[in-house]
Amino acid sequence: MVHISDGILDPLLWESGWVITAIILAYTLSKMKIEDVPKLSVITAAVFVASLIHFQFGPTSVHFILNGFAGVTLGLLAYPCIFVALVLQCFLFQHGGVTTIGINTINMGVPALLAYLLFKYGMRFDLGIKQKEILFGTLGGGIAVALAVLFLSIELATTGEEFFEVAIFVATAHIPIIAIEAIFTGITAGFLATVQPELLCRR
Amino acid sequence: MAAIRVHDLNYTYPDGTAALRNVSFVIEEGESVALVGPNGAGKSTLLLHLNGILHSTESREAVEILGETVDPKKVHKMPKKIGIVFQNPDDMLFMPLLGDDVAFGPINLGVAKEEVKRRVKDSLDLVGLAGYEERVSHHLSGGEKKRAAIATVLSMEPEIIALDEPTANLDPKSRAELIDILRRLKGAGKTLIIITHDVNAIPELADRVIVLDKTVVADGTTREVFSDTETLLAAGLEVPTIMQFFEVLQAFGYPCDVLPLSVEGAARNLTQTMEEGAGHIHLHLHEHTHREVNSALGKYRHHHRIAADSGHP
Amino acid sequence: MISEIDRYAGLSSPIHRWDPRLRIVSILALIFSVVLLYNLTLVTIGMIFSIILVYLSKIPFSFVLDRLKLVFVLVLPFFLIIPFTTMGTDTGVEIARFYGITLSYRGIEAVGFAAMIVLKALTSVMLIFPMIGTSRMDITIKALEGLHLPNKLVQMFAFTYRYIFVLDDEFVRTERSLASRGFKRRGDLYTLTTVSKAIAMLFVKSYERADRVFYAMRSKGYSGKVVTLHEFDSGRQDWINAIAVFGFAVLLQVAAMSGAFSIYGGI
Numbered sequence: 001m002v003h004i005s006d007g008i009l010d011p012l013l014w015e016s017g018w019v020i021t022a023i024i025l026a027y028t029l030s031k032m033k034i035e036d037v038p039k040l041s042v043i044t045a046a047v048f049v050a051s052l053i054h055f056q057f058g059p060t061s062v063h064f065i066l067n068g069f070a071g072v073t074l075g076l077l078a079y080p081c082i083f084v085a086l087v088l089q090c091f092l093f094q095h096g097g098v099t100t101i102g103i104n105t106i107n108m109g110v111p112a113l114l115a116y117l118l119f120k121y122g123m124r125f126d127l128g129i130k131q132k133e134i135l136f137g138t139l140g141g142g143i144a145v146a147l148a149v150l151f152l153s154i155e156l157a158t159t160g161e162e163f164f165e166v167a168i169f170v171a172t173a174h175i176p177i178i179a180i181e182a183i184f185t186g187i188t189a190g191f192l193a194t195v196q197p198e199l200l201c202r203r
Numbered sequence: 204m205a206a207i208r209v210h211d212l213n214y215t216y217p218d219g220t221a222a223l224r225n226v227s228f229v230i231e232e233g234e235s236v237a238l239v240g241p242n243g244a245g246k247s248t249l250l251l252h253l254n255g256i257l258h259s260t261e262s263r264e265a266v267e268i269l270g271e272t273v274d275p276k277k278v279h280k281m282p283k284k285i286g287i288v289f290q291n292p293d294d295m296l297f298m299p300l301l302g303d304d305v306a307f308g309p310i311n312l313g314v315a316k317e318e319v320k321r322r323v324k325d326s327l328d329l330v331g332l333a334g335y336e337e338r339v340s341h342h343l344s345g346g347e348k349k350r351a352a353i354a355t356v357l358s359m360e361p362e363i364i365a366l367d368e369p370t371a372n373l374d375p376k377s378r379a380e381l382i383d384i385l386r387r388l389k390g391a392g393k394t395l396i397i398i399t400h401d402v403n404a405i406p407e408l409a410d411r412v413i414v415l416d417k418t419v420v421a422d423g424t425t426r427e428v429f430s431d432t433e434t435l436l437a438a439g440l441e442v443p444t445i446m447q448f449f450e451v452l453q454a455f456g457y458p459c460d461v462l463p464l465s466v467e468g469a470a471r472n473l474t475q476t477m478e479e480g481a482g483h484i485h486l487h488l489h490e491h492t493h494r495e496v497n498s499a500l501g502k503y504r505h506h507h508r509i510a511a512d513s514g515h516p
Numbered sequence: 517m518i519s520e521i522d523r524y525a526g527l528s529s530p531i532h533r534w535d536p537r538l539r540i541v542s543i544l545a546l547i548f549s550v551v552l553l554y555n556l557t558l559v560t561i562g563m564i565f566s567i568i569l570v571y572l573s574k575i576p577f578s579f580v581l582d583r584l585k586l587v588f589v590l591v592l593p594f595f596l597i598i599p600f601t602t603m604g605t606d607t608g609v610e611i612a613r614f615y616g617i618t619l620s621y622r623g624i625e626a627v628g629f630a631a632m633i634v635l636k637a638l639t640s641v642m643l644i645f646p647m648i649g650t651s652r653m654d655i656t657i658k659a660l661e662g663l664h665l666p667n668k669l670v671q672m673f674a675f676t677y678r679y680i681f682v683l684d685d686e687f688v689r690t691e692r693s694l695a696s697r698g699f700k701r702r703g704d705l706y707t708l709t710t711v712s713k714a715i716a717m718l719f720v721k722s723y724e725r726a727d728r729v730f731y732a733m734r735s736k737g738y739s740g741k742v743v744t745l746h747e748f749d750s751g752r753q754d755w756i757n758a759i760a761v762f763g764f765a766v767l768l769q770v771a772a773m774s775g776a777f778s779i780y781g782g783i
């Protein structure tokens with residue numbers, strides 16, 4: 001949904017998308033220990049499977065985007081996770097485009113990294129409430145999708161005046177998903193905090 | 204030289220619960236040992252200590268494999284000596300193709316390519332999956348996956364093979380095939396350590412049984428351990444069905460000093476008794492027979508306990 | 517739930533026989549080349565070439581069309597919105613007027629532009645089929661290794677691909693267990709929280725599984741490198757194919773730069 005197909009964006013945008021993704025990927029991969037590969041892969045597979053689950057919410061069929069969730073659980077490694085998930089999505093289901101994998105990874109991955117930072121630093125505040133994970137999970141999850149949609153809309157709008165209306169259309173269509181993703185990430189963060197706290201990334 | 208020597212091994216889970224306490228035993232080369240114990244007794248945890256994947260800071264030099272202390276820093280060198288077959292084959296078959304999974308171990312050990320190919324073929328042959336190199340793991344049946352997981356360990360040609368519940372969740376045919384594979388490995392002189400709840404398979408597979416319940420509570424030949432009903436029951440275990448049945452037969456007056464452990468043993472026992480009794484077996488019914496039958500039946504009963512302990516309707 | 521792109525990998529065709537490494541590089545170049553075009557005629561030529569490639573690969577068109585439907589639905593808004601918004605804001609040179617609907621030169625231009633976008637999106641998706649669908653996914657992943665992608669990434673592709681299927685089964689089981697206890701997805705908050713928790717549980721389980729997988733790999737001597745025995749070799753025919761497809765991709769770009777085939781000056 002948030003990933004954009006081929007042939008729409010200005011070439012300059014998706015070309016620089018590849019360059020930036022290559023740089024962030026190189027950096028995050030260098031931060032990744034080789035022992036993390038099997039673990040990260042299994043979790044990437046889980047992100048992939050969970051994002052396939054469509055369900056009815058109100059009048060529309062939605063599915064999870066999970067970039068905020070990836071950030072909260074995987075930290076920096078959310079970026080390679082999202083990259084791998086997008087490539088496999090493109091290969092297996094032809095969701096999103098080929099030339100746009102770079103920029104799509106930015107649209108989802110950069111907000112994921114921001115959600116991670118928000119969660120990490122947010123958890124350090126003493127707010128006097130019990131489950132801060134729920135609060136910052138909700139914020140991280142919502143903000144990650146909102147930013148992804150914002151990035152996409154800006155890219156569409158800068159591509160040409162013809163896309164102005166499309167950008168607004170895309171942005172409005174995603175408002176319920178932002179809410180859903182925020183609730184989802186809040187619930188799961190709270191759940192993980194009690195069941196498997198080491199899955200939440202506080203490093 | 205002992206194949207496995209565990210001396211005073213202690214291990215505590217990261218959350219603080221004790222998993223293993225003062226575990227000690229020695230397994231000689233070529234021995235085949237069944238490791239039994241209730242759920243949560245630390246059996247799988249013990250297995251992971253044998254090649255150093257888990258190691259406890261409390262007892263650093265507790266495990267010795269083929270005369271050498273297990274060093275957690277050299278886990279990747281251990282497969283030559285000991286191969287572990289995990290309980291869930293999906294955890295072991297992580298490559299897209301079965302052939303790659305079987306080749307994974309030997310390649311890591313630096314085995315030359317032609318030799319790897321030979322080993323892949325031989326290992327698959329041995330588990331009855333000849334020609335499965337190009338199969339996709341997730342399309343295999345449960346029984347095939349279990350055997351495939353064993354092949355991925357056999358290809359490393361380890362001296363010792365440790366298996367975690369190899370016969371669990373299998374249909375009777377697959378179970379029989381698996382037992383057959385294990386017997387062949389035993390026949391080939393491999394040292395086997397097999398975790399299992401399948402007591403009826405133990406007499407066929409193992410010469411010796413170790414009962415683990417966080418610590419070693421019993422260790423002896425299969426017959427010795429199965430005769431010690433009290434210890435077994437206390438650990439929440441049972442003896443082979445055939446053994447229970449012959450104990451009931453004894454109550455009916457069947458003359459039998461040594462209870463058979465397996466169906467084959469039972470057949471031998473019956474034949475011998477009939478030959479001695481001129482072609483007949485004499486069973487009888489006395490006043491005390493019912494009491495004896497009931498006591499034989501009651502000996503191995505676990506249930507009622509939940510009802511008795513809970514105290515609430 | 518997961519349908520497989522490599523369902524027709526077992527067929528035999530010139531595309532199937534083509535060395536996957538060269539095949540991926542060449543067709544990828546073609547995809548990029550088509551997407552870079554801003555010329556309806558050239559995009560159409562590119563699309564025809566792609567259809568020929570799909571035909572040569574013997575992958576059934578019904579299979580391809582099934583997937584194209586989804587892409588079409590996704591790009592349709594562009595096709596519908598662009599011409600109207602463009603017409604609405606600036607009618608440009610008026611060509612004709614029927615029943616109060618104004619057809620303008622800019623309007624036609626915009627329709628052409630929208631059509632081009634849709635064709636590009638469809639062409640690039642269509643090319644994925646001869647590119648990826650003609651060998652088994654695992655071979656494709658190995659080909660990526662052969663193309664010298666970073667080892668960590670290739671390993672992630674391989675393991676992720678393997679565990680997608682395992683976890684999918686696992687989630688289906690979770691769903692069944694929810695259903696067997698009377699849970700039904702509705703469009704309400706309760707559904708959302710329940711599904712969220714089910715997914716969170718999937719993560720917990722997969723995390724534990726990840727541990728066991730890692731243990732299993734270490735038990736088999738894993739120290740960070742995955743090597744397989746598969747070997748690729750490319751002969752004369754592989755290179756001829758590569759030159760043909762790659763050459764075509766270059767040709768499209770040359771034609772675009774020379775300004776040939778441009779009907780509408782602006783696009």
